[in-house]
Amino acid sequence: MEPEPTTAAEVADGLAGCDYLADEGLATAVFLAMTLSRPLLLEGEPGVGKTETANALAAWTGGELIRLQCYEGIDVAQAVYEWDYSRQLLHLRTAEATGSATQATADALEDELYSERFLIRRPLLRAIAAVEGPPPVLLIDEVDRADDEFEAFLLEILSDYAVTVPEIGRFAASTPPRVIITSNRTRDVHDALKRRCLYHWVEHPGFEQEVAIIGRRAPEVGVILARQVAAATAAFRELGLYKPPGVAESIDWSLALGRLGAAELTPEITQASLGSVLKYREDQQRVADQGIGGLIERAIARAG
Secondary structure, X not given: OOOOOOOHHXXXXXXXXXXXXXXXXXXXXXXXXXXHOOOEEEEXXXXXXXXXXXXXXXXXXXXXXXXXXXXXXXXXXXXXXXEOHHHHHHHHHXXXXXXXXXXXXXXXXXXXXXXXXXXXXXHHHHHHHOOOOOOOEEEEEOHXXXXXXXXXXXXXXXXXXXXXXXXXXXXXXXXXXXXXXXXXXXXXXXXXXXXXXXXXXXXXXXXXXXXXHHHHHOOOOOHHHHHHHHHHHHHHHOOOOOOOOOHHHHHHHHHHHHHOOOOOOOHHHHHHHHHHOOOOHHHHHHXXXXXXXXXXXXXXXXXX
C-alpha cells in the first residue's frame, strides 16, 4: 500500500526500511516532491546515490520503477513511443494471405495497423498511461547527457503529464507519476526545466553516515573494516582525483574486501583491491604516489 507521509522524517524512515539512508535535506526534498506532486531534480557527483533514491522510493511506495536512461541523440521513439513495424508488416501479410485485405477497406486496414495493439510504449508513455496501483516512479537518469531539444520536449511532457499519439489520441495521467531526474552536471540543465522541478544537491555522505550505509549494504563486513573503508574512501576524495569514489565504490570495495577475507585494511590488501574503489589508472597512480601506507595509517587512525 502506498504510504502517505506527513513529515520528512517519515520519508527518511520509509527509505531506510529499503536500505537507503537519506539525510535530512534529501528526505525533505523527497517529501516535498511527493506532497506537491513536483518532479525532483537531483544533482551531484557520480556515485553519491541519486539513482538509488528512485529505486528506494519505488520499493517503499510500491510503485513501478520506470527508468529512462538519457544519452546524446535520444528522441521521441526511444523515450515516448514507436510503432512495432515488424508486427505491422506481419499483420499485412497475414491479411493478404487470408484474403481479408481485399475485403477490408484501405482505411480500415490502416486503422488496424495504427492501434494500441501495435504501439510500443516507451518509459514516458508507460509512466503517463499507468492506471492501476500506486503511482509509478519515473526515473529520468542523467538528463545532462541528452541534448537541448530533448530537454525542451521533456519540459513539455512534465508540464501536464500528457502525450498525444496522432493516430490514437491523447494519453493523460490520471495520477501523476513520482518523477526523479538526475544529473551529474556534465552540462547545466536549462533554467526552464529547473523551474518546473524541486532541486537538491546530493553530497557525499558524512563519515558516520557512510559507515552506516556500508553496514546496511554489506552486512557481512565487520564494523572495524567498515569504518576503515569509509575513512580511506574519504581520504581518496581529498586527493583531487579524476573520478573520486562515491558511495557505490565504497560499498563495492567493502564487498571485495569481505570476499578476500580481510578483517582490517592493510597496505597490501588495499593495493590488491584498489580496482574495486578507483576505476581509473591515473587515480590509482596518484594514490600510489601519495603513499598507500601513509594513507591507510591515517584512515585507521580516523576510524578509531
